[in-house]
Amino acid sequence: MEQLNPGVNHTTPDIIPIKRVLISVSDKNGIAEFAKKLAQTQAEIFSTGKTSQILAEQHIPVRKVEDITGFPEIMNGRVKTLHPKIHGAILGRRDQDAVVAQQHGIEWIDLVVVNLYPFSQVIKKPNCSFEEAIENIDIGGPAMIRAAAKNFAWVSVVVDPNDYQKVADELQKLGGLSLATRRYLAEKAFAHTANYDAVIAEYLLQNSASVTPIRSSQNILEDFPAKLSLHLERDIDLRYGENPHQKASAYAFLPEKSGLFAAKQKQGKPLSYNNLVDAEAAWLCVREWQQPACVIVKHANPCGVAVGDTIAEAYERAYAADPISAFGGIVALNKTCTRQVAESLAQIFTEVIIAPAFEEEALKLFAAKPNLRVLELPITALPKRAMKFIEGGVLVQDYDNTVLGKEQLKLVTKARPSVKEMDGMLFAWRVIKHIKSNAILIANEFSTLGIGAGQVSRIDSVEIALRKAGDKVKGAVLASDAFFPFRDSIDKIGSSGVRAIIQPGGSVRDEEVIAACDEHGIAMVFTGVRCFRH
Numbered sequence: 330m331e332q333l334n335p336g337v338n339h340t341t342p343d344i345i346p347i348k349r350v351l352i353s354v355s356d357k358n359g360i361a362e363f364a365k366k367l368a369q370t371q372a373e374i375f376s377t378g379k380t381s382q383i384l385a386e387q388h389i390p391v392r393k394v395e396d397i398t399g400f401p402e403i404m405n406g407r408v409k410t411l412h413p414k415i416h417g418a419i420l421g422r423r424d425q426d427a428v429v430a431q432q433h434g435i436e437w438i439d440l441v442v443v444n445l446y447p448f449s450q451v452i453k454k455p456n457c458s459f460e461e462a463i464e465n466i467d468i469g470g471p472a473m474i475r476a477a478a479k480n481f482a483w484v485s486v487v488v489d490p491n492d493y494q495k496v497a498d499e500l501q502k503l504g505g506l507s508l509a510t511r512r513y514l515a516e517k518a519f520a521h522t523a524n525y526d527a528v529i530a531e532y533l534l535q536n537s538a539s540v541t542p543i544r545s546s547q548n549i550l551e552d553f554p555a556k557l558s559l560h561l562e563r564d565i566d567l568r569y570g571e572n573p574h575q576k577a578s579a580y581a582f583l584p585e586k587s588g589l590f591a592a593k594q595k596q597g598k599p600l601s602y603n604n605l606v607d608a609e610a611a612w613l614c615v616r617e618w619q620q621p622a623c624v625i626v627k628h629a630n631p632c633g634v635a636v637g638d639t640i641a642e643a644y645e646r647a648y649a650a651d652p653i654s655a656f657g658g659i660v661a662l663n664k665t666c667t668r669q670v671a672e673s674l675a676q677i678f679t680e681v682i683i684a685p686a687f688e689e690e691a692l693k694l695f696a697a698k699p700n701l702r703v704l705e706l707p708i709t710a711l712p713k714r715a716m717k718f719i720e721g722g723v724l725v726q727d728y729d730n731t732v733l734g735k736e737q738l739k740l741v742t743k744a745r746p747s748v749k750e751m752d753g754m755l756f757a758w759r760v761i762k763h764i765k766s767n768a769i770l771i772a773n774e775f776s777t778l779g780i781g782a783g784q785v786s787r788i789d790s791v792e793i794a795l796r797k798a799g800d801k802v803k804g805a806v807l808a809s810d811a812f813f814p815f816r817d818s819i820d821k822i823g824s825s826g827v828r829a830i831i832q833p834g835g836s837v838r839d840e841e842v843i844a845a846c847d848e849h850g851i852a853m854v855f856t857g858v859r860c861f862r863h
Contacts, residue, residue, distance in 0.1 A: 341424075341482045346505040350440040351394070351415070352384070353377040353470065355447055356490060361387045363442070363493040370500055372440070378402065397436075411469050419476040423483050440506075441477040441486045445470045445521075449528050453585055459536060466529055471522045481515035482508075488521040524583065527558035553725060564590055570602045577602045588612070589706070595687065596695060597702030604659070604702065608681050611661035614763040616711055617732075618663060623647040624763075627658045630783065634760045635776035640664040644673060646776040651797060652677075659683070663708055666691045729762050731858055738831070741843050744852040746829040749774055750806050754831035754854065757808035762860040768810040769794040771802055771827065778805055787811070791818045795825050802826045810860045812836040816845035823849035833859040 350372050354360050357380065364374060364384050374391045376384055384391040395401050397414050418438040421430050430437070446467040451457055477486035485506045487496055492514065499506055506514075534554055561580040570577035579602075581590035589608055594600070600608070611626040618636055623643040625633040632654035635646030640662055648655050656677060662670065662684040671691035674682060675698060682695070683704040695703050715728045735751055746754065752774035761770045765783035769790040772778055779798025781790030787809065795802060803826035812835045813819060819842055822830070834855030836842065846853045 341508065343508045344503050344505040345439060345483060345485070345508075345511065347372050347439045347485070347500060349418075349436060349438050350374045350442065351376070351419075351438050351473070352380055352391075352442040353394070353473070354380055354442060354444045355467075355470075356444045357383060359490045359493050360384075360442070361389065363490075363497060364389045364391070366497040366500070367440075375438075408469070411472060415473070416476050419473060419484055420480050421483075422480070437483075438477075439484060441473050441484065443470050443474050443477075443486070444488050444490070445474075445525055448525065448532075449583065449585070452528075452532055462532060462536075467525070471525065474518045474522055478515035478518040481511040485511050486514050486518045488514075488518050492517075523558075524560045524562075527560040528583065530558050531560070557723070557725065559723070565600065565605075567602050567605075568599065575602075579605060587709070588712075589683075589704070592683065592704040592706040595692060595703040595705055596699065597681075598700055600681070600702060604681055607659040608661070608683055608704065610763065611659045612683055612706070613711065614760065615661040615663045616708060617759045617763075622663045624661045625651075625655045625658045626661070627654050630765055630780070631760060631763055631777070632658060632780060633777060636756070637775065639667075641667060641669040641673070644670050648673070648677075650777045651780070655679075668694065671695060729860060729862075731762070731860070733758055733856055733858070738854040738856060739834070740852070740854050741834070741839075742846045742851065742853045744829075744847070744850055746806075746852040746854065750829040750852065753806040754808065754829055757806055758831055758856065758860070761808045761810050762862065764810065764862060766810050766861045766863060768808075768862070770808045771795065771798040771805050772808070773805055778802065787813065788815075788818045788821060791821050795821070804828055806831065808832070810862070812839070812859075813842045814838060816841050819845035819849065819851070823851065827851060829853065831856060833857060835859070 347367065347370060350367055352360065352364060352374060353376060360380065361383060367374060368389050374384065374389065375394050375397055376391050377394050381391055381393055400412060402408070413433070414435055417430060417433065417435040419441060421435065421437060423437065446465045448465045451465045452462050474486055474488060477484045487493065496506065499510055560583045562583050563578050564581035565579035567577040567579060569575055589605055589612065606629055607626045610629050611624045614631055614634060615622050615624040620636050621638065621640040621643045622636045623640065624631055625647050633647035633650035635643050635650065637643035637646055644662065657680055659681045660674065660679055665686040665688060666682065666684040667688050668690035671694040675694050679701060681702040681704060683706060685706060685708045687703065687705060695701055711730055712728045715726050717724045733755060735755065753772055756774055757770050757772040760772065760777055761768050764770060764780060767784050767787045767790045769781040769787065770777060771794045778801045779794040781793035784790040784793065798805065805827055806829045807822060807827045809832040812833050814836055815838060829852040830846065831854050834857060843853065
């Protein structure tokens with residue numbers, strides 16, 4: 330029994346010869362070579378504007394689209410292919426619409442080769458005006474692409490120059506294009522127009538500040554659009570996911586790569602799934618500081634964070650915070666990686682080093698460790714939004730860019746923190762935003778000393794942080810990402826040597842917790858801000 334292709338009439342031929350072609354491309358790369366191969370099959374080629382001119386200059390037989398429409402391009406090229414003799418020739422079903430086509434003098438078009446005005450490239454220009462952006466919204470191109478993709482039973486559509494050779498090879502081999510190829514090209518075409526429209530929608534949304542939109546009174550969170558289009562393209566084929574039995578790929582947001590996808594890899598093996606997750610955590614944290622800073626991450630949590638007068642000093646302090654956990658970690662620097670840092674790094678096993686720049690001497694030292702992944706990425710502002718994918722959708726929130734000053738802290742105990750302790754608490758608060766909750770952090774004014782991360786009980790995190798800090802805890806400060814629900818944690822901290830605590834406050838037992846601090850002679854300040862990280 331014949332196996333029918335879903336959505337395609339069973340009378341559709343598997344192989345469709347290409348007799349008439351319409352070419353209208355903004356990206357001219359490879360088009361002349363492709364058109365020559367099409368001409369060699371005796372296909373009749375029609376084209377628009379500059380594309381037609383380029384083909385003619387290459388001595389490729391080509392006719393203008395107006396030879397089909399009988400109508401010139403008008404309105405500065407805004408209208409040139411929006412015509413029944415174009416769209417009828419593309420959309421017509423050969424087995425059903427032949428009579429209508431003959432009545433109206435419509436001749437079938439078998440192949441549409443179209444790519445679109447470079448909207449995403451234009452809006453990247455620093456001086457691009459809103460009017461220029463609007464003029465680079467393609468209308469006729471998407472209409473032809475969608476028409477040809479809809480009618481893939483009879484028509485082929487090529488939107489990606491990377492497919493030119495594949496199509497030419499199949500034409501030479503089969504004398505036409507197969508149904509499987511036509512369907513593949515159609516799927517790619519619809520993805521192309523969907524992404525194109527998504528970029529335009531996002532641009533208009535980001536440039537609507539001067540316009541008062543009509544919005545639903547039910548839309549409480551007006552900063553978030555009612556519909557969100559995500560424009561993604563597969564960028565990295567990963568060896569595997571979190572574990573070797575899981576397949577994985579990394580997709581980058583377009584039109585412009587950002588974050589780790591914009592990094593230049595100077596050396597090392599391809600990045601893994603876990604490398605990307607950990608490098609992201611390190612890179613987000615290290616950008617909290619203007620002064621030289623280093624963050625070492627292991628399993629998505631910082632294990633050592635420090636600042637210093639030099640980047641070398643910052644690295645040494647971060648490494649000293651937890652040298653055992655730093656083994657096999659990810660190191661992020663917010664200043665140029667120097668030879669001095671590279672000499673220290675070369676002595677331990679590190680998966681990834683990421684920095685805005687590298688001294689040549691540092692790169693020479695790293696070259697002796699070929700498995701070390703070296704990423705160069707300029708420092709940029711922290712993101713405004715954060716996304717987390719869950720099954721069936723995506724959660725979107727403001728990124729936690731909160732930076733506290735001394736004036737925002739509320740002293741709630743009899744003991745007052747010293748200037749040094751206050752600086753330590755503010756440093757700790759910047760770090761603890763990047764640690765998985767429940768999070769407890771022990772620090773001084775320039776370095777973490779002990780971190781308790783991701784525990785289901787806050788007192789467990791306290792015990793881990795104290796154990797990690799060891800004998801360095803004396804005179805240190807402690808940060809908690811959320812309030813203490815009971816005084817038991819304070820009693821555990823009381824004899825440790827911690828001198829000051831920073832926490833959000835807000836528990837029904839705040840008075841009990843404050844009283845415990847007073848009993849132990851510990852200063853405590855409330856931020857009024859929680860910083861969970863899940």
